[in-house]
Every structure is written in C-alpha cells, then in structure tokens.
Amino acid sequence: MGRKLQRIVEAAIIERIGPVTAQDLMAMSDDSWGLIRDQITDRRNGKDGLVARCLACECEVYIRTSKTRGIARPLFQHYNGSDPDCPWFQGRNIKPDAARAAQYQGKQESNFHRLMCELVGELAALDSRYIKHTVGQYRSPTENEHGRYPDTYVEWDDFGPFVVEFQMSGTFQTEISARCKHYEREGIPLLWILFGLDTATALPQSFIDVIRRHRGNAFVLDQAAVAASREQKTLVLSCYLRKPDGRLDAPKLVRFDALTVPRSKIPYHEDRIVGSRLAEIEKVRRPWFNALAQWEDRYKPLRDLARPQSLLLAAAFSIVAATNGKGRNYASEHSNISAMLNTYLSTKVLSPYSDLLKQIIENTRSSSIIKASVHDHLRRYRDAIQATNESPEWILLRKLLPEALDPVLREELAYLDALPDWANPTSE
Ligand SMILES: [Zn+2]
Known part of the structure; x- marks a missing residue:
C-alpha cells in the first residue's frame, strides 16, 4: 500500500x-x-x-x-x-526518489540563493548612495592571495563597498572562517544573512557560529525587512539579538548603514557577547579598585589579604593602571611603577611572584612602559618557589584581571577582535 x-x-x-x-x-x-x-x-x-x-x-x-x-x-x-x-x-x-530529491534539494538552494542575492542588490540600489552591485562575480584581492566570489557585492558612495553572504544550512565552518578572514584583510564589511532561522527550535551549529561572529546578532532578510527597505530606501534587515541563555529575542528592524563595524569587519547592531562579558568583569574588579584607592596604610591588610598578597595585588593593579596612561601607583610612594617593582623585588617581598608579574607584564601594553631593569630584577630576585597558576594568588588575579591572565578569555576576545587595548601588548 x-x-x-x-x-x-x-x-x-x-x-x-x-x-x-x-x-x-x-x-x-x-x-x-x-x-x-x-x-x-x-x-x-x-x-x-x-x-x-x-x-x-x-x-x-x-x-x-x-x-x-x-x-x-x-x-x-x-x-x-x-x-x-x-x-x-x-x-x-x-x-x-531519494536521488532526485537530493538533486532538487541542491537546485532549490541554488535557485533560492540566486534570488536572494539579487534581492539584496535590488534593495541596496534603492539607496541614493548606490553606485553598483554584482552578484556571484569574482573579485580579485588587493593582497597577494586568492580572490573570492561574494554572493552580493555593493558599492555605496561615502560608505564604501560591502559584501553580503548567505548562510545556508549546510555552509561549512571552514568556509565561513575563510570568508570572514578574507574580507577582514580586504577591509570590507561582511554581513552574513541567515536563511531558515527557526527560533522555536535549537539552532544548527553553523548558525550559532555565524551569530557569535556577529557578536550575538542574527540577521535575516524576511518580509518585514524587505518592506522596511523599500520604505526607507536603503538596506534594512531583521536582527535577532542573542539572550544570555543563548535563545534569540524578537527581531528588530535595523538599517545596514547604522550597524557598528568593528576591526573584524563583521558588523553588529548591539554587542551581546563582549560588552556584557567585560561589564561582568568590571563589576568583580570595581570593589578592589575602590579598596586600593583608600588603602593608605600599606601595613594594614587590603580587604582581608596578608601583606605580601596585598602588595602583589596593588602592584598588579598599578601595572594595569599604567597601561591606561593614568600611572597610578597603589603599592608605594614611588613616582613610577618600575621603581616600585624593583624595590619590592630586591627586598624579596614580591620574589615568589616573579613569574606571575612577568606574565602580567607580557600580556599587557605595560611591556613598553616597564624599564629593562625590572626584567633584570624579576630574574635576579626570583624565588625558587614560585606561585603557579594554581596558587590562590594567581587564581585571584586571574579572576580580577582575566583579560591579561585568563588564556581562554584572551583567545575569545582576540578572536572577536575585542581584546582591550590595555591587555594587548602589541597595541599602540
Ligand atoms: Zn516547485
């Protein structure tokens, strides 16, 4: 039957x-x-x-x-x-017929894909700044490597070029990554538009990955966005923002030209990843900054830390303060932090923390502020027994200064191109 x-x-x-x-x-x-x-x-x-x-x-x-x-x-x-x-x-x-169905699946995606690419070009052309667009056309790179075939490439006067790529359900992660890196090098904003986003079910991993690259924003060209584009005569998208539980909020209509374009060139409407993470860290850190600002008698404990730990914390926060050009020394009366560090190292107070201090200096912009003599002192007065990344002091500082001491967070921030300047030794 x-x-x-x-x-x-x-x-x-x-x-x-x-x-x-x-x-x-x-x-x-x-x-x-x-x-x-x-x-x-x-x-x-x-x-x-x-x-x-x-x-x-x-x-x-x-x-x-x-x-x-x-x-x-x-x-x-x-x-x-x-x-x-x-x-x-x-x-x-x-x-x-499974084979025929599979063939059609491919055809359906390619038909749909072309129609969507053309639609983006058509909507972008409504903007008065519009110069031209291409669909699926080869663009040679400005640098010495392979070019790409962007889905839709648009040029607007006063805005420059931008590229739209469609994220189909089966786009490979390696392909997404290659395109992101390519346009980042070329300095061209790249917007991924998702097709088939179903907020009622669990998102496929490829969507989760693209949403993360867009800082927790999922962009869709649905009928509301198309209607708004025609009304506002510019490219408008529906943007779903990721909630802390990973689910998506109801969509908002956002103009493409109002998006923030970070150094990674992957635009976003509202940062749902980095901003909230950094704000949480700041909240944990704030009471310690306040305690340090009021820590006048340095022989008294800072919060409930013993003296060496109190001085370590004050020294670490002073190094961070130096990276912001504020040059606040919480640990001593010295006018510069190099003198402060050299004193506490030669008196052996901070000698068990040479490795930890070295790590903070290496992972922050302070590396250029710290004098060469400090590196000599870190070596010369280094205790044989060192606090390691499992010691309570290291754990506490990793919690308070994770941008410098938490390798996982550093990787994440670097990947999103959101490592704060102070925690980036190579930043100007
Ligand atoms: Zn049909």
Missing part, C-alpha cells in the same frame, strides 16, 4: 515582498495573507498584483487554504502544469 505523501511548498519568493516560508505565511494575520492571496490571483488574471514563485522549481504558486479543525490555514500551492518533478509538487502521488 502506497504511503500518501504530504508535500507542501516550504517557501516561495513573492515579488516586492521577498522570501516567505510556509511558516511565515501561517504566522501572518488573516488580512495579511488574504491580501497577498488576492494580489497573486489578480496578477494571474492579468491585472496589477504579485507573482509568487516556488523556491524549489521557480514555477508560479498561489495561496490556497486548508482547514484544520475548522480553522483556515494558508499554504502555497503550485498552479496546474507546474514541474511535476519539484520535490514540493503536490499534483500526483509520485514515488519518492
């Missing part, structure tokens, strides 16, 4: 509206989909209206209604005479 296939047209591209998934359609108000349905029918009858095409086969589709428990729900449906090989065709009960 043949199993009855339940095929639906999962997505269509509607003229002037853009891509609409079966899910989008069902989420619309009755008036919204009703008006679209009317216009599709009008057009079919030779009047003004809208053309809607199946994303798999590009044949025209209309909106029919199907009643479930007495409620009419809209669905896309192929017109008679459409391609019977379309995997979403519902005309007759053909046997599923």
Whole structure:
C-alpha cells in the first residue's frame, strides 16, 4: 500500500515582498495573507498584483487554504502544469526518489540563493548612495592571495563597498572562517544573512557560529525587512539579538548603514557577547579598585589579604593602571611603577611572584612602559618557589584581571577582535 505523501511548498519568493516560508505565511494575520492571496490571483488574471514563485522549481504558486479543525490555514500551492518533478509538487502521488530529491534539494538552494542575492542588490540600489552591485562575480584581492566570489557585492558612495553572504544550512565552518578572514584583510564589511532561522527550535551549529561572529546578532532578510527597505530606501534587515541563555529575542528592524563595524569587519547592531562579558568583569574588579584607592596604610591588610598578597595585588593593579596612561601607583610612594617593582623585588617581598608579574607584564601594553631593569630584577630576585597558576594568588588575579591572565578569555576576545587595548601588548 502506497504511503500518501504530504508535500507542501516550504517557501516561495513573492515579488516586492521577498522570501516567505510556509511558516511565515501561517504566522501572518488573516488580512495579511488574504491580501497577498488576492494580489497573486489578480496578477494571474492579468491585472496589477504579485507573482509568487516556488523556491524549489521557480514555477508560479498561489495561496490556497486548508482547514484544520475548522480553522483556515494558508499554504502555497503550485498552479496546474507546474514541474511535476519539484520535490514540493503536490499534483500526483509520485514515488519518492531519494536521488532526485537530493538533486532538487541542491537546485532549490541554488535557485533560492540566486534570488536572494539579487534581492539584496535590488534593495541596496534603492539607496541614493548606490553606485553598483554584482552578484556571484569574482573579485580579485588587493593582497597577494586568492580572490573570492561574494554572493552580493555593493558599492555605496561615502560608505564604501560591502559584501553580503548567505548562510545556508549546510555552509561549512571552514568556509565561513575563510570568508570572514578574507574580507577582514580586504577591509570590507561582511554581513552574513541567515536563511531558515527557526527560533522555536535549537539552532544548527553553523548558525550559532555565524551569530557569535556577529557578536550575538542574527540577521535575516524576511518580509518585514524587505518592506522596511523599500520604505526607507536603503538596506534594512531583521536582527535577532542573542539572550544570555543563548535563545534569540524578537527581531528588530535595523538599517545596514547604522550597524557598528568593528576591526573584524563583521558588523553588529548591539554587542551581546563582549560588552556584557567585560561589564561582568568590571563589576568583580570595581570593589578592589575602590579598596586600593583608600588603602593608605600599606601595613594594614587590603580587604582581608596578608601583606605580601596585598602588595602583589596593588602592584598588579598599578601595572594595569599604567597601561591606561593614568600611572597610578597603589603599592608605594614611588613616582613610577618600575621603581616600585624593583624595590619590592630586591627586598624579596614580591620574589615568589616573579613569574606571575612577568606574565602580567607580557600580556599587557605595560611591556613598553616597564624599564629593562625590572626584567633584570624579576630574574635576579626570583624565588625558587614560585606561585603557579594554581596558587590562590594567581587564581585571584586571574579572576580580577582575566583579560591579561585568563588564556581562554584572551583567545575569545582576540578572536572577536575585542581584546582591550590595555591587555594587548602589541597595541599602540
Ligand atoms: Zn516547485
């Protein structure tokens, strides 16, 4: 007995509206989909209206209604005479053919992909700064390596060029990375637009990765974004912001030209990764800065630390303060921190912490402020027994100055191009 296939047209591209998934359609108000349905029918009858095409086969589709428990729900449906090989065709009960279905899966993605790329170009062209755009065209690099075929490349006057790439469900992580790095080197902003984002289910890893690169922002070109683009005559996107639990907030409409473009050239509307992380660290650190500012009698404990630990903490925070040009010395009356460090090393107070201090200096911009004599003192007065990264002092400082001492956080921040200048030994 043949199993009855339940095929639906999962997505269509509607003229002037853009891509609409079966899910989008069902989420619309009755008036919204009703008006679209009317216009599709009008057009079919030779009047003004809208053309809607199946994303798999590009044949025209209309909106029919199907009643479930007495409620009419809209669905896309192929017109008679459409391609019977379309995997979403519902005309007759053909046997599923896995190979053909897979082939169509590929075709559907490439058709859809091209239509979306063209749509981005069309919307970008509404902007008065528009100069030109290309779709899928080779661009040679300015540097000595391979060029790329950006999905959509746009040039705007006063804004410069930018590139839009579509993230399909199967885009490989290595490909994403290669493109990100390429455009970063070329100095061209790169925006990834996600297709098939379903906030009701767990996100595929490839989406999670791209969202992270965009600092917790997921960009989608849905019908609301297409309508807003036409209204504002510039490229507008729907932006979902990542919440602390990893789920996504309801989308906001954001203009492309209002996005922040960091050094990594991957734009974002609101930083949902770095900003909150750094703010949390600042909150942990703040009481210690306050305690240090009021620590006048250096023979008294700083908070509840013993004297060597108190001085270590004061010295470490002084090194960090020096990187900001404030030059505040919390540990002694010396006018510069090199003199302070040399004194506490030669008197052996900080000698068990030579390795730790060396690590802080190496991982901060202070490396250029610290005098050569300090490096001599770190070596000469180094105790044989050193605090290690498992010692309580090291653990405490790693918690308070993770930008300098937590290798995982440093990697993350460097990857996002968000390592603060003070914790970057190579920054100017
Ligand atoms: Zn079709």
